[in-house]
Amino acid sequence: MKTILKNGLVYQSGKLSHQDLLIEDDKIMALGQNLSELIPEARVIDVTDKLVTPGFVDVHVHYRDPGFTYKETITSGSKAAAHGGYTTVCAMPNFDPVPDDAQKVANMVQRNRADGVVHIKQFGSITKDLVSEELVDFAGLKKAGAWAFSNDGKGVQTAGVMYEAMREAKRLDMAIVAHVEDNSLLYGGVMNAGKRAEELGLPGILGISESSQIARDLLLAKETGVHYHVCHLSTKESVELIRIAKAHGINVTCEVAPHHLLLNEDDIPGNDGYYKMNPPLRANEDQDALIAGLLDGTIDMIATDHAPHSIDEKTGDMRQAAFGITGSETAFPLLYTRYVKTGVFKLEQLLDWMSYNPAQTFGFDQAGILLPGRQADIAVINLDQAEVLQESDYLSKGINTPFTGQTVWANTEMTFVSGQLAYQKEAKA
Incomplete structure (x- = not known):
């Protein structure tokens, strides 16, 4: 299975740049421009301007x-x-x-x-x-x-x-x-x-x-x-x-x-x-x-x-x-x-x-950096939309935080673990 995260703001080796990122099976296989044109069979997820981070x-x-x-x-x-x-x-x-x-x-x-x-x-x-x-x-x-x-x-x-x-x-x-x-x-x-x-x-x-x-x-x-x-x-x-x-x-x-x-x-x-x-x-x-x-x-x-x-x-x-x-x-x-x-x-x-x-x-050598050949452990985060922290959104059994009710930016939209989608934000009605 090949997946391209298209046109995200990718954090790689200390720098932020707009790139595509190719995931194949459990690995990152490539980073670059216009990867969907080079690999037309891949599933494409548009993450334009969203942070793509380790x-x-x-x-x-x-x-x-x-x-x-x-x-x-x-x-x-x-x-x-x-x-x-x-x-x-x-x-x-x-x-x-x-x-x-x-x-x-x-x-x-x-x-x-x-x-x-x-x-x-x-x-x-x-x-x-x-x-x-x-x-x-x-x-x-x-x-x-x-x-x-x-x-x-x-x-x-x-x-x-x-x-x-x-x-x-x-x-x-x-x-x-x-x-x-x-x-x-x-x-x-x-x-x-x-x-x-x-x-x-x-x-x-x-x-x-x-x-x-x-x-x-x-x-x-x-x-x-x-x-x-x-x-x-x-x-x-x-x-x-x-x-x-x-x-x-x-x-x-x-x-x-x-x-x-x-x-x-x-x-x-x-x-x-x-x-x-x-x-x-x-x-x-x-x-x-x-x-x-x-x-x-x-x-x-x-x-x-x-x-x-x-x-x-x-x-x-x-x-x-x-x-x-x-x-x-x-x-x-x-x-x-x-x-x-x-x-x-x-x-x-x-x-x-x-x-x-x-x-x-x-020494977690597969974590903390986005490089070809490394494990596809990736978070996609929307930096540009504010949301209110709500107990109904928590997935933990514990809701013991005084921050509930605060308005925050930079909320996770997707998390990939070894190339598999471990979290995806649900669209609210």
Whole structure:
């Protein structure tokens, strides 16, 4: 089967240009002008002036399957990813049972392949059941198909455990992907420890619960040489620590979540569970530091931390609500609308942070770039039409996002995964 995407605004190797793109079976076969005249038998899809970009790569999603399928399933989560323009995602291990042995990882790899509509890479855990200090069989998990190791949702509390985990990961040429959080500094907090928490009478989460563990881990990473990747940076101190570590040659990369770029504690309207996330929305100066960190290269990529929950779990008092916000379906349009249309980011930068950079950082050699011979993982996005984010349009089971109702630009019209249409926007009556 041959398909031509005709006259799109193609993002290729750092540049935007109007071209045709030929898909044959699961591969990109050619880019150029007037391909439909050269290949008259191909099906032609007119995408004039629409953005044709490498499918986005999200190294941080939660699919809740098995164990919590009322929140999300592999199928619903991956459909949501395709709706957002993502073609490769990396599923965190905090479901039940935790993929902490080879058989469990192998089962998840098979299920992800069978039930997902995008490419799903599976994390293995660092320790048994995420909360213990017993290390997993790293070599066994790698052989079973784990692509990296993380205890996301839980910080590794003991330096010695993290040190030994890093040594094993380095030996296997694998990455440690860390949720950084010192439990002894949480004090039962539900939002950032700052003026807004005081106004609302809610317990706060100290920024040093994040930055202090990053400081510890950076020294361990220097000692071991492991690729150490920090999840969802949220404080200015964390950004500065990463900046210094990179200057000293430590093998560290990091990500920021869309909600930390888009919101800060001053945007929390009241005691509303939809604004409860971990790490929490920080102060305005932290938000500014995250934006600066992206622009100067300290922060390598944007990852959603897509964390679906049921309505009951997110409604009401923040003290009882679950931590988490969805992001797969809203990340690109929200960031494009807020930062590209206002001139803060260039479109090319945003595309790299969401596709090329994560693919390059983690060696996903078929993702993040449109080239002949590469896998046909492609998103087609309409940059020129505004839409209102509506719960009825979400494909995720989770609707726990405070961005619903906002008007955004740059909505996905089609997503191809290995040349197959994984998402197509339905025409509204």
